[in-house]
Amino acid sequence: MTANELFENIKRKKSFLCVGLDTDLKKIPPVLLKEEDPVFAFNKVIIDATAGFCVAYKPNSAFYECLGVKGWIAFEKTVRYIRENYPDQFIIADAKRGDIGNTSEMYARTFFDTLKLDAVTVTPYMGEDSVKPFLIYPGSWVILLALTSNKGSQDFQLTEDKNGERLFEKVIKTSQKWADKDRLMYVVGATQGKMFQDIRKAAPDHFLLVPGVGAQGGSLQDVVEYGINDRCGLLVNSSRAIIYADNSENFAESARMEARKVQKEMEDLLRKHGLLS
Secondary structure, rough: HHHHHHHHHHHHHHHOOEEEEOOOOOOHHHHHOOOOOOOHHHHHHHHHHHHOOEEEEEEEHHHHHOHHHHHHHHHHHHHHHHHOOOOEEEEEEEEEEEEOOHHHHHHHHHHHHOOOEEEEEOOOOOOOHHHHHHHHHOEEEEEEEEOOOOOHHHHHHEEOOOOOOOOHHHHHHHHHHOOOOOOOOEOOOOHOOHHHHHHHHHHHOOOEEOOOOOOOEEEHHHHHHHHHHOEEOOOEEOOOHHHHHOOOOOOHHHHHHHHHHHHHHHHHHHHHOOOOO
């Protein structure tokens, strides 16, 4: 899926919502624990309830890896279910991989060759040769960590060099030599507010994956005000606020209503900025 195709899907669905599948076995409704694969059973219901209101799903690999083989099976089944039933969805592995070249090649093979995902989050700290292996797969996307929401982001990401350039700006500017806007996105936390203006100075045309709206307290209005571009350029993720909206047997309907509420707000913002007719 190219950036233009992603934008067309955003316009068609009037949404730039990404639903994070951070599925914690300890948090899913108790009624599902009797299932043979409760994690996949939960994901399947959540996907069916929310697919009409989002353009992307982002399973976080840590929530599956912690369950060992059963977790990986649930991860694969989840990806396959989305592919077979909702082929218009953009699927992101939130894995934050990045290592020396031959190790990155194996990570890339896992997510793009074996699992057939659209994108994977990657840490840029080890530089070009740790990122390039993810870009050898035609049509695959790398989503580089740039400016995150967590408190510790200030430890390194805002560090300035002698010319006043901050580390996150260097990451964005340097990485654009490795791939274009149809292969490269950046992670920018929703809590960064007006900092999105600085991100857009460095990457005016790229898509941004924006976690932190919902349970983490990020403002969707601020994200759009300072981060939107002429192709929207945003995939805003919400995880806990949607998938754990309710822990009863009515969890699917609650998730659907929460996703619908976010989608409606996004539709209004897209219209406000002239991206919907």
